Amino acid sequence: MLPSGHTDYHVHTPLCHHAxxxxxxxxxxxxxxxxxxxxxxxxxxxxxxxxxxxMLREDLPAYFEAVEQARIQFPQxxxxxxxxxxxxxxxxxxxxxxxxxxxxxxxxxxxxxxxxGWEVDNPKYLSRYRKSDPSVVWASYWRAYxxxxxxxxxxxxxxxxxxxxxxxxxxxxxxxxxxxxxQALVDTGxxxxxxxxxxxxxxxxxxxxxxxxxxAYEAGVPVLINSDAHDPAELGAGFAExxxxxxxxxxxxxxxxxxxxxxAVPLPVGAQ
Ligand code: ZN
Ligand code: FE
Ligand code: FE
Ligand code: ZN
Numbered sequence: 001m002l003p004s005g006h007t008d009y010h011v012h013t014p015l016c017h018h019a020x021x022x023x024x025x026x027x028x029x030x031x032x033x034x035x036x037x038x039x040x041x042x043x044x045x046x047x048x049x050x051x052x053x054x055m056l057r058e059d060l061p062a063y064f065e066a067v068e069q070a071r072i073q074f075p076q077x078x079x080x081x082x083x084x085x086x087x088x089x090x091x092x093x094x095x096x097x098x099x100x101x102x103x104x105x106x107x108x109x110x111x112x113x114x115x116x117g118w119e120v121d122n123p124k125y126l127s128r129y130r131k132s133d134p135s136v137v138w139a140s141y142w143r144a145y146x147x148x149x150x151x152x153x154x155x156x157x158x159x160x161x162x163x164x165x166x167x168x169x170x171x172x173x174x175x176x177x178x179x180x181x182x183q184a185l186v187d188t189g190x191x192x193x194x195x196x197x198x199x200x201x202x203x204x205x206x207x208x209x210x211x212x213x214x215x216a217y218e219a220g221v222p223v224l225i226n227s228d229a230h231d232p233a234e235l236g237a238g239f240a241e242x243x244x245x246x247x248x249x250x251x252x253x254x255x256x257x258x259x260x261x262x263x264a265v266p267l268p269v270g271a272q
Contacts, residue, residue, distance in 0.1 A: 001034045002236050003243070005268035007256055009039030009080060010108060010158065010193060010226030011235065015055045015063055016043045019230035023070035027077055029232040037256060038235075039080035040067050041108050047094050054086075064102055080105035080257060084158060087111050087148035095153055106257035108193070109154030111144045111162070120163045135170035138163050142177045149184040155257055156191040156224065160208035165201050178212045185221045191255050191262065192221060194246065196238030197228035206242055213249050222255045222264065243268060 011026055012019035021029075023040060030038040042063060043054035055063060064081070071079045085095070085107050111120075118125045120141055129137065141163045149157055160181065161174075170177075185192060198207040216223065225242045229235045246254075246267060256263045 003268040003270040006035050007037040008227050010041050010228045012230045013042050015059045018053050021232040023066045024073050025232045027070040027074040029235045033236045037078045039082050041082040041084040044083045044085045082106040084108045084110050106155040108158045109148045110158040111148050114140050121165045134168040138170050146180050146184045159195040164203045167202050182215050182219050186219050193224050193226045194242040195228050199238040217249045224254050
C-alpha cells in the first residue's frame with residue numbers, strides 16, 4: 001500500500017502497441033495500491049499512420065470504451081481520461097479536432113522527437129545519440145520542451161530531462177537547460193511531473209533531476225508524481241522515492257485534474 005492521497009496520471013494501454021494491461025487491470029492494481037485516482041494518458045494518435053508506438057486514430061473509440069469499462073467496474077475509483085501528446089509543430093488543427101472528441105481531464109505535453117528528425121529516448125536511435133555531442137542534443141530538446149510548454153495546449157509536461165535516459169549528459173552545470181523551461185512554466189502557469197520511469201532506465205534516476213525540482217519549487221511551479229506505467233506492475237512504482245524528494249525540497253502540495261481544471265491538494269501524508 002502507498003500512503004494515502006497518491007494519484008497516477010501517466011498510464012499507457014495496449015493500444016499504443018508497446019504496453020500491456022487494460023484499464024480494468026490497471027484499476028484493480030490501483031485499488032490494491034491505495035491510489036486515490038488513476039489517469040490514462042496513452043500516446044496520442046495522429047491523423048495519419050505516423051510511427052509504430054502510438055494509438056491509431058481508429059482505435060480512439062476503443063480507448064474511450066476501455067476507460068469507461070474500468071469506471072463501470074470500479075466506481076469507487078475516480079478514473080481520469082487524458083493523452084500523452086507529442087508536441088509537434090503544425091499539428092494544431094488536428095489537436096483541435098482531438099480536443100472535441102472526448103471530455104478530457106488533462107493533456108500531457110511531451111517531447112520525444114527532436115526537430116532534427118529523431119527520437120531522443122528511442123533505443124532505435126542510440127547509435128546516432130552516441131555519435132552526437134550531448135550538449136547539442138540537450139539544447140535542441142530543451143528548446144522544443146520550452147516551446148511545448150509555451151504552446152498553451154497542455155495541462156502539464158512529462159519527464160522533463162528525458163534526454164538523460166541512456167546516461168548521456170552534457171558537462172558542467174545543467175541549470176542552463178533547466179532555467180528557460182522553468183521560466184516557461186512560471187510564465188504559463190503549467191505544472192510538471194516527477195516521472196518515476198527514469199528509475200527503471202539506464203540513467204537510474206527520477207525525471208527530472210533534483211536540481212530541476214529545487215529550482216521549480218523555488219519558482220512556485222506545481223508538480224505531480226506519475227509512473228509512466230506500461231504494465232500494471234509499474235503502477236505507483238518509485239513513488240516513495242519521488243515523494244521523499246518532493247518533501248525534502250519543500251513541496252507540501254501536488255495537483256489533480258478534473259475536466260481540465262487543476263486542483264491543488266496536500267501531498268500524500270504518512271509513512272511510505
Ligand atoms: Zn510509451
Ligand atoms: Fe513519454
Ligand atoms: Fe508515457
Ligand atoms: Zn512518457
